[in-house]
Amino acid sequence: MSYGNRKPHFVLVPLFAQGHMIPMIDLARLLALQGVAVSVMTTPQNTARFKAVIDRANAAGLLIRFIELRFPCAEAGLPEGCECYDHVPSLELYKNFYEGLSLLREPLLLYLRQQCPKPSCIISDASTPWTREIARELRVPRYVYHAPSCFFLLCTRNVGKHKPGADAFERLLVPDLPHEVEVVRGQALGLFDYPGIEKLRDEVAEAESTADGLVMNSFRELETAFIDSYQKDLEKKVWAIGPVCLSNKETGDKFTRGNKMNVDENYIRNWLDAKETASVIYVSFGSIASHSASHLIEIGLGLEASKRPFVWVIRDKEMRPEVARFLSEGFEERTKGLILRGWAPQVLILSHPSVGGFMTHCGWNSTLEAVSVGVPMLTWAHFFDQFLNEKLVVEILRIGVALKANTSIVYMADDAEGLITREDVEKAVTELLEGAEAEERRKRAKELAAKAKESMEGGSSCEDLRFMIRHALELTDEASDA
Template sequence: MSVSARPHAVIVPLPAQGHINPMMHLAKKLAREDGFLITFVNTDFIHARIMEAKMNIKSTLQYHVDETSIRLKSIPDGLEPQDSRTSDFPKVLRALENSMAPSLDKLIQEINEKEEYKVTCLIVDLWMQFLLDVAKRHDIPRAALFPGLTATCALRYNSPTLVSSNLLPSNGVPEENKMVKYLPFLPPLYSAHLPWLHGGKTESELLFELGQRTTAKMKDMEWTLFNSFYDLEAPVIDEFSKQVGVLPIGPLIPPQFLHGDLDQKRTVNNTGLWTEELECLDWLDRQSPCSVIYVSFGSFAMFNARQLEELALGLEATQKPFLWVVRNDLMDGKTVALPSGFTERIKDRGCLVSWAPQLSVLSHPSVACFITHCGWNSTLESISMGVPMICWPYFADQFLDRTYIVEVWKIGLALNTNEDGLIPKDEIAAAVKRLISEEEGGEIKKRVTKLKGNCRAAVKEGESSYNNYKLFVNAMKRK
């Protein structure tokens, strides 16, 4: 490739950890495999968080972005400094929609006027589809990435049809909780677990409307990418592709984790908002194979004091070693308070960290299972590493993810609440025992190991995700 022909992609994720990660994986893939220069654009707020994590001495060995190929830039998000970026998603998305396009337009214009490599394509998170008009103004190819389960996008896209067929009320918020077969190619789902139901009725209505408006734009998109792979969601992809363009290119995971380059597994990290505590990998090295329970609930989930206590005591009751990610804001945003004497009692078999290098953990031979919130990144990473899951969804699309994990793919177990709405310690300990020590767990391990093989095969030359990715790259290069 000549210097003058170098492709230059501007990539804009939704400003949330679970959306930034797959976008950065895509950016690195484009730079590594296809020679792209990447301008990765976060909001000012997120950019500051990333730089703070990068500067922490504990993460300097892990943090890696090739600055000759990937530059981190930022633009305003339209919110005031004191505004929350996590508690009111509709407000955040409205602010982004009202403010970001002019700033992005200006950034691309400045790059084209001042830099050697002009911008040749724009790639955005599907939730940021309102930015694609910027690409039209600059006459460059454009694409969107949906970083979740394809089935979730299909459900959102078809929600107007569900309203017209009386499977949903016009506001998207069912009045009663019942099991419903919403689409022929999806499993039945409890109506209380629809992905837009979060917070109160008003917020759920706004999320429903935002999802409808966002996915409706797919009709006009030539390139909509999905962080999934064909064998994982074949019935959904086959049917959804009859409605809109669906291009699964996943899993978007660094190649060293898919191809077993053990020397590299400790030297690559995502562009994260938290500092990873790498000492936990040394702790894992000292544990027996397939013995450790890994526990992490992503970047948003929070627990009240009673539920956090049940979780801690449940882990203690397993009598197994465990690695638990305890974010500083895990307890309803307050300082985490663990049960009296807990830390002392588990000191010989428990490792508590504020954030972990998740792919390195899941790929470690000592890890036996993953207690997870069922976020899509965590789900796909667990499948890619062949780790069975114990499912504890928190909100939004995580309930549909759990349905696929437990009922469709049968690679995990669900946890059930008691009459007080809590998941008790005995339920947690029993699920771990079933997964690690009983025959049922052995069958689950066989199924997830098979999916692991399918997952890794999908990105090999000539296979489904590889072929889809190359089609997309050639389009972005206008070949």
């Protein structure tokens, strides 16, 4: 895009969580590809996580830099080094984490006042409502970036307006929705509709109501009716600019996206290359969810019983003695599986032709990554927006199978027991991969993947990104003339 003699400068303010930072870094790349200079607020630990990605972008001539600030752990009552949401040791300390994040307001404002070119726009995660004051002082437009699906945002908004006092386990139809969707009330709460964070909830709502627009990691062909309804309800422009994971064109970008791996890239690729097309189940539940030893063992036994090859990601903190013992007793040798401990290059794995299904928690990033490569999903939601994402995948898009349909649980703790069995896993894997319905499901998934790619290559998402940039620059010009 041509911007005359000026150089647009967008500032991105993420929530420091893997599921929020990864798409924000992808958004930074997309903006830089449009000729925008981009600054991303970060902290030392988060810089280390994404340095390789930014170095690759800079080497390719893209103008992306970090604004590295010290995270005030001690001031917020957090353990030293707790700079990422994923590292918060207990539910009780999440409120402290948000308070620590808000303490970055003054350091960020001081930094931005000294920048040349000055910021043209701020795009801030919905979890950082304090950026509205920075945008006001700098007289620049501000967009709110929403990490969840628009379907989730619309459902929770509608349920909250019409059924605010419903019992947590009451089943109800979501009001004013273009599709008939039944939910458990406690599974349709907004991200901040929880006791103890009412002040943050109100600040987030105020920040959204005063924003100059909303940015979504989605694409119109996926959520057309929900984007249109949400935009109409809020009376604000919604820019759907995803799936941003498709900005990772090179293998190196897919591999370094996120944490460092414990296994060589070629080892994973060679293992997948040896498997038949669409035969492998990829199993991963994101960076936050954690499971009891019994649940992990049931998953393992169910995968074994399915007689399907699989790639199974087990987080380091889940490797309890019982799990380690189970795995060491010949599990890998007698199954067709590959177990990855810690972090896995998810986009790289999902995009391999041998992967035919994805057992997932239905986090929105994981969901979009599967959609973008046409891989059907075996869903097991754990908390927050995941329950409604599961509804979208299984009931509306019809590209997934629920591991436990119609569950009423509203939060799956890491010590939960007896929620799934090996029989559940075996049955769901078989349903996902075998039979006429499975073939139709794969066909729908591939059609959505083609639309996702088209949206990012000159289609609706590419247009929304360009319109969003121009809209921000027009608002900046108006503020300068005022």
